[in-house]
Amino acid sequence: MKVYFLRHLQVLFDTLGRMIRSPLPTFMAIMVLSIAITLPLLLFKIAESLDSVETRWQGKPQISLFLTLSGPDVDNRSREFGQELLGFHGISDIEYISPIEALTEFKRTSEFGPILDRLPENPLPPLLVVFPNESLTNGVVEQMATQLSLRPEVDTVSYDGEWIQRFSGIITVFKQVLYVLAVLMGLGIVLIVSNTAHLEILSRRDEIEIVDQIGGTRMFIRRPFLYFGALQGVFGALLALILTNASLLVISYPVNTLASLYETDFKIQWVGFASTAAVVFAAGVLGWVAARVTIGNYLKRL
Amino acid sequence: MIRFNQVYKRYPNGFDALKNISLFIPQGSITFLTGHSGAGKSTLLKLMSLSEVSTRGQVMVNDVDLAGLRGNKIAKHRRSVGCVFQDHKLLHDRTVQDNVALPLIVAGVNDRECRSRARAALDKVSLLDKANRYPVSLSSGEQQRVGIARAVVGRPKTLLADEPTGNLDPGLADEIMKLFFMFNQLDVTVLIATHDTRHLADARAGIVELSDGQIVSDQHP
Numbered sequence A: 001m002k003v004y005f006l007r008h009l010q011v012l013f014d015t016l017g018r019m020i021r022s023p024l025p026t027f028m029a030i031m032v033l034s035i036a037i038t039l040p041l042l043l044f045k046i047a048e049s050l051d052s053v054e055t056r057w058q059g060k061p062q063i064s065l066f067l068t069l070s071g072p073d074v075d076n077r078s079r080e081f082g083q084e085l086l087g088f089h090g091i092s093d094i095e096y097i098s099p100i101e102a103l104t105e106f107k108r109t110s111e112f113g114p115i116l117d118r119l120p121e122n123p124l125p126p127l128l129v130v131f132p133n134e135s136l137t138n139g140v141v142e143q144m145a146t147q148l149s150l151r152p153e154v155d156t157v158s159y160d161g162e163w164i165q166r167f168s169g170i171i172t173v174f175k176q177v178l179y180v181l182a183v184l185m186g187l188g189i190v191l192i193v194s195n196t197a198h199l200e201i202l203s204r205r206d207e208i209e210i211v212d213q214i215g216g217t218r219m220f221i222r223r224p225f226l227y228f229g230a231l232q233g234v235f236g237a238l239l240a241l242i243l244t245n246a247s248l249l250v251i252s253y254p255v256n257t258l259a260s261l262y263e264t265d266f267k268i269q270w271v272g273f274a275s276t277a278a279v280v281f282a283a284g285v286l287g288w289v290a291a292r293v294t295i296g297n298y299l300k301r302l
Numbered sequence B: 001m002i003r004f005n006q007v008y009k010r011y012p013n014g015f016d017a018l019k020n021i022s023l024f025i026p027q028g029s030i031t032f033l034t035g036h037s038g039a040g041k042s043t044l045l046k047l048m049s050l051s052e053v054s055t056r057g058q059v060m061v062n063d064v065d066l067a068g069l070r071g072n073k074i075a076k077h078r079r080s081v082g083c084v085f086q087d088h089k090l091l092h093d094r095t096v097q098d099n100v101a102l103p104l105i106v107a108g109v110n111d112r113e114c115r116s117r118a119r120a121a122l123d124k125v126s127l128l129d130k131a132n133r134y135p136v137s138l139s140s141g142e143q144q145r146v147g148i149a150r151a152v153v154g155r156p157k158t159l160l161a162d163e164p165t166g167n168l169d170p171g172l173a174d175e176i177m178k179l180f181f182m183f184n185q186l187d188v189t190v191l192i193a194t195h196d197t198r199h200l201a202d203a204r205a206g207i208v209e210l211s212d213g214q215i216v217s218d219q220h221p
């Protein structure tokens, strides 16, 4: 048993040694593999990040009602209207933002402060932010928004559910494309590794023949090629993870800047440890399988 | 012990390389297999190492009927038969010692024993001083001795050699033949295919002559 493990280790190191001794073809193969893995991985990370944005927004859908009310007692009348709405079915909370508050906030966050100061009167309407029950579906919330827009007190309604829906639709399509890409990636790994394994087999066919002649079992003959395939997959995946994280680093700065403009806490997420382990494992297994099929086919003809 | 019972071999192209071969070679004997080029000598040896399978008839080596062997049993059978080839079939990216140790590694023998047995086998063929060289730096005769050391390192009961002196000049060929007789002394059954008639005079050896795939004479000492 000890001998058996030792032999496995020897084959592993022997295979590594072979790969290092022909650095250029090895590197090329691993590079091609890593590119095949990087693309879907990168898209996956982006989808994951978008996903977190989507769920965060979907957690608190809101309808903004810009009111027609004006005059000196605008605050009271607006609040009364808010109280009335709070009694409606499906509305969990109401927040009132007075024209003065809105103006102050607007001055604070924009560069129009000095111009706004010069305006004779506050142009901003009173605003009621309606929070529907979180259990309501997008469709119901949309109906609610339409009904509220019919009220005379309401000037315009802005409801962000519509584009959230569109957004999540896009993400769904994106994810489906991703599944297809993941399958293609798996296929790509298998094809690339079986090609390089085939070349490796050809370059070692004398050895295969001799070992077969002197009584090496099929398992013994296959072993170095299985390690070869698995190692290629693993190295390809590791390089792909480096490439992916590097790409994420490159796009994270503009994306984070963009996100802060929209005041979302959207953040590019690095490929975590669990995903890293999963990708490396999957690529290793696929490499192993590819090599196994290739050497199996070759030995059948021996 | 080697036994052939009405064995036929037809190659996929329809050529009958062996026709109705019946043969008995006792354990511990040494036998020359001779005949013109194309007579079927190599084919007969290949049936014994299962590089080819007979089309009809029974081949027994070391009391094992080869017809029923599959998968790992074939590998196990090959480990019990040492083979020497005309073109040596050495691995050029491994040292002489590693080449000789290969059958032991394949058999799952531990490193220390591999080393000591490979060196003992190299000592028998007088090449211990070249254990760490690579085959390319050896002469053809030396390479063939490495091949013989590799064939005997696993202590097989049967040793098969296909034209082992084919590429060697007479002096070296005699040395190689001496080695086969030496291993035969250790109760190894030796079968040597050769068309070199010089060695056939040795009184200790049996002679089986093939012609066009059939046995034309079978002499025992």
Ligand SMILES: Nc1ncnc2c1ncn2[C@@H]1O[C@H](COP(=O)(O)OP(=O)(O)O)[C@@H](O)[C@H]1O
Pocket: B011, B012, B013, B015, B016, B017, B035, B036, B037, B038, B039, B040, B041, B042, B043, B044
């Ligand atoms: N793989 C093969 N396919 C077809 N014919 C073969 C094959 N191997 C050998 N032969 C033919 O079988 C005959 C015997 O070959 P072989 O056993 O190599 O003879 P020897 O070793 O006595 O010279 C020859 O005529 C050869 O052409």
Ligand SMILES: [Mg+2]
Pocket: B041, B042, B043, B162, B163
């Ligand atoms: Mg021949």
